[in-house]
Amino acid sequence: MYVSADAISEVGRKSGRFVTGNVLALGTVSLVTDVSAEMVTAVLPLYLVAGLGLSPLAFGFLDGLYGGVTAFVRLLGGHAADRWQRHKLVAGAGYLLSAMCKPLLLVVGTVPGIAMVLAADRTGKGIRTAPRDALIALSSPAGGQGRAFGVHRAMDTAGALLGPLVAAAILVAAPGGYHAVFQVSTCVAIFAVLILALSVRGHVSALPRPAPVRALRSSSYRRVCVLAVVLGVATLSDPFVYLLLQHRLDLPAGLFPLLPVGTAAAFLALAVPLGWAGDRWGRWRVFLCGHLGLLVVYGLLLSPLDGTVLTVTVLAVHGAFYAATDGVLMAVAAPLLPEAGMAGGMAVLQTGQAVGRFGCSVLFGAAWTWWGPTTALLSVSLALVVALAVGLVAGLGATVRQTAS
Amino acid sequence: MSTRIRFVLLASAAVLLCVAATVSVLTAVPRGKAAFGTVRLDAPGQIVFRDTRPGPTRDHLVSVPAADRGTRTVSAVSCLRFSAAHGTGICLRGAAGLTPRFDAVVLDAGLRERRRVTLPGTPTRARVSPSGRMAAFTVFVSGDSYGGLDFSTRTGILDTVTGAYVPSLETFDVVGMTKTPDINFWGVTFADDDRFFATMAMRGRTHLVSGTVSGHRVQVLRDNAECPSLSPDGTRLVFKKRVRAASSGQPWRLHVLDLATLRDKALAETRSVDDQVAWLDPGTVAYALPADFGSDLWSVPADGTGAPGRILEAAASPVAVSR
Numbered sequence: 001m002y003v004s005a006d007a008i009s010e011v012g013r014k015s016g017r018f019v020t021g022n023v024l025a026l027g028t029v030s031l032v033t034d035v036s037a038e039m040v041t042a043v044l045p046l047y048l049v050a051g052l053g054l055s056p057l058a059f060g061f062l063d064g065l066y067g068g069v070t071a072f073v074r075l076l077g078g079h080a081a082d083r084w085q086r087h088k089l090v091a092g093a094g095y096l097l098s099a100m101c102k103p104l105l106l107v108v109g110t111v112p113g114i115a116m117v118l119a120a121d122r123t124g125k126g127i128r129t130a131p132r133d134a135l136i137a138l139s140s141p142a143g144g145q146g147r148a149f150g151v152h153r154a155m156d157t158a159g160a161l162l163g164p165l166v167a168a169a170i171l172v173a174a175p176g177g178y179h180a181v182f183q184v185s186t187c188v189a190i191f192a193v194l195i196l197a198l199s200v201r202g203h204v205s206a207l208p209r210p211a212p213v214r215a216l217r218s219s220s221y222r223r224v225c226v227l228a229v230v231l232g233v234a235t236l237s238d239p240f241v242y243l244l245l246q247h248r249l250d251l252p253a254g255l256f257p258l259l260p261v262g263t264a265a266a267f268l269a270l271a272v273p274l275g276w277a278g279d280r281w282g283r284w285r286v287f288l289c290g291h292l293g294l295l296v297v298y299g300l301l302l303s304p305l306d307g308t309v310l311t312v313t314v315l316a317v318h319g320a321f322y323a324a325t326d327g328v329l330m331a332v333a334a335p336l337l338p339e340a341g342m343a344g345g346m347a348v349l350q351t352g353q354a355v356g357r358f359g360c361s362v363l364f365g366a367a368w369t370w371w372g373p374t375t376a377l378l379s380v381s382l383a384l385v386v387a388l389a390v391g392l393v394a395g396l397g398a399t400v401r402q403t404a405s
Numbered sequence: 406m407s408t409r410i411r412f413v414l415l416a417s418a419a420v421l422l423c424v425a426a427t428v429s430v431l432t433a434v435p436r437g438k439a440a441f442g443t444v445r446l447d448a449p450g451q452i453v454f455r456d457t458r459p460g461p462t463r464d465h466l467v468s469v470p471a472a473d474r475g476t477r478t479v480s481a482v483s484c485l486r487f488s489a490a491h492g493t494g495i496c497l498r499g500a501a502g503l504t505p506r507f508d509a510v511v512l513d514a515g516l517r518e519r520r521r522v523t524l525p526g527t528p529t530r531a532r533v534s535p536s537g538r539m540a541a542f543t544v545f546v547s548g549d550s551y552g553g554l555d556f557s558t559r560t561g562i563l564d565t566v567t568g569a570y571v572p573s574l575e576t577f578d579v580v581g582m583t584k585t586p587d588i589n590f591w592g593v594t595f596a597d598d599d600r601f602f603a604t605m606a607m608r609g610r611t612h613l614v615s616g617t618v619s620g621h622r623v624q625v626l627r628d629n630a631e632c633p634s635l636s637p638d639g640t641r642l643v644f645k646k647r648v649r650a651a652s653s654g655q656p657w658r659l660h661v662l663d664l665a666t667l668r669d670k671a672l673a674e675t676r677s678v679d680d681q682v683a684w685l686d687p688g689t690v691a692y693a694l695p696a697d698f699g700s701d702l703w704s705v706p707a708d709g710t711g712a713p714g715r716i717l718e719a720a721a722s723p724v725a726v727s728r
Contacts, residue, residue, distance in 0.1 A: 045505075045527040049545060050464075050485040052695060053679065053699065111651070170430055170433075173433075174435070179433060183429035187426040188422075188426070191419060198406075252523065256525050
């Protein structure tokens with residue numbers, strides 16, 4: 001029995017709009033929050049090194065330590081949102097926590113202090129992600145999940161691209177004014193919290209609540225989780241993709257920081273069309289096609305292609321991979337999850353995928369060390385082929401059910 | 406709450422926050438105009454450094470007489486990191502943008518630009534060989550993940566005469582060791598136009614290495630020695646030794662290494678110093694410590710005796726101009 005399909009389809013059925021107002025409001029919150037966050041990310045290295053005279057190399061160790069904590073916090077956020085059916089409140093708490101961290105960066109001047117603030121910032125991100133995605137799902141009709149997540153991820157990415165530009169504009173007006181960047185970032189973050197509080201509608205459950213954990217026992221959902229982990233283990237993290245690209249090309253130093261911008265631009269451009277395509281032709285299918293795109297990225301990195309052609313194609317396909325998988329996976333899962341377990345279900349799925357990808361980074365790092373980059377890349381390509389085959393066979397049931405709904 | 410009230414609340418909040426943001430940017434805009442003077446890298450008896458006083462001269466290269474360290478002469482050139490020797494300067498500067506851009510600029514004795522290379526990250530260390538011919542610089546290359554702090558370093562060496570450029574020491578061979586992808590170099594100091602010392606990290610350990618640019622090779626001398634700085638007579642290195650855990654926030658203490666015996670000795674400065682020291686004279690080193698306005702410069706005898714003393718406020722990247 002899938003309570004969810006009914007719960008979701010009640011929403012926005014009457015409106016003929018592309019996505020509901022609530023999805024746009026949540027997208028705006030993410031856009032504004034990402035402007036605030038990426039402003040800080042863009043100037044932080046410069047602030048630490050040029051402003052405070054610290055060497056960030058001392059961070060490495062602290063960074064790993066806090067990484068595990070935030071994965072756990074994500075599960076907690078999802079569970080709390082389900083338990084009390086207060087998605088907006090829990091997501092709001094996460095946004096607020098991150099907003100409060102921005103002015104704190106101005107006060108702490110030591111390496112462990114800053115690492116601690118950044119960990120709190122990421123804790124806020126961990127808390128809010130699953131309840132927010134659950135709200136997007138619950139605010140959209142069953143047939144429009146792909147569109148909803150596509151619009152949200154596009155707005156999110158737009159914010160991430162705007163943030164560094166805002167920071168740059170401030171530093172042009174006020175050279176060395178890192179404090180001003182953090183202060184403006186604080187204002188922007190507070191504004192995002194207010195948009196959430198005043199214009200996002202929380203989800204009010206019309207149904208009696210089953211225990212959230214039991215709600216996750218759908219076999220299709222569990223299958224999606226397992227497949228997301230399996231595909232995650234074959235997904236190279238971004239830094240490795242850029243490193244391999246640089247390894248192949250000997251890129252001029254000035255271009256290296258532009259690589260993530262290329263991926264993000266393609267993600268931004270394709271998130272909505274591919275989300276829409278998922279609604280139309282099956283989200284699981286688009287999700288698998290996205291991973292096929294990733295396989296193409298690996299293939300390009302192994303190919304004799306060179307220069308601008310290689311860079312542009314790799315980045316475009318890499319961005320398409322994100323557009324076809326990031327929001328789409330949530331859209332795959334949403335109709336399989338009951339209303340009462342939506343946030344928790346998404347948290348488990350996201351955490352599983354993150355754990356899989358972390359495993360990939362560790363294994364790939366080791367493979368690179370022992371066998372060199374080419375053999376390591378061949379191995380991960382082979383792993384992706386196997387994972388895709390498993391996904392095709394095992395995911396068939398899910399595809400059929402979804403196209404039918 | 407009705408939709409209209411929500412809208413009014415949101416709009417008023419937007420106005421208030423815009424005002425707050427504008428005020429914070431406007432107050433950060435430097436006021437006043439700086440009068441620029443002449444700073445030279447070949448006028449002995451001067452200390453040239455980066456001014457970190459807030460205001461229009463912030464980040465500019467300035468000079469003071471070494472004797473009384475009095476009035477600052479401000480140049481029109483600004484840098485994040487700076488070093489110089491024998492009339493040649495290396496200035497690492499940056500500009501924020503969609504992706505921040507950083508350059509290493511070679512300066513002549515009159516601070517005119519002679520060469521420029523683009524850097525792959527945020528500048529942290531700069532050095533020039535005693536003759537003024539070779540320049541080395543280290544930058545931090547940061548990960549792109551949100552809030553990610555997985556920094557690694559990249560160190561390049563530039564021949565300022567021929568323009569020959571080694572973008573990364575990671576391409577050098579390491580005698581007797583197999584290189585791993587996590588290899589990092591930082592903090593070069595030159596013995597001459599070929600031989601240098603530097604820090605190398607691999608598999609979570611840091612090593613002091615010596616190498617030659619021509620041989621494309623380095624060799625490990627000892628463990629746990631970062632950011633070495635060679636004395637003018639070439640017999641000693643002052644370096645950062647890790648004496649406490651990174652989580653303490655105070656991991657380093659300055660030590661001096663006798664290159665003949667490879668024995669080290671702690672300097673009198675007990676605070677954790679995160680800088681590559683500069684030699685003011687054959688017996689004294691200077692270094693920056695965080696302060697209210699950027700950093701202050703301190704000096705301490707290089708043999709473990711004496712006590713540290715503050716020599717300049719709101720200053721960084723000092724160079725004692727000798728000949």
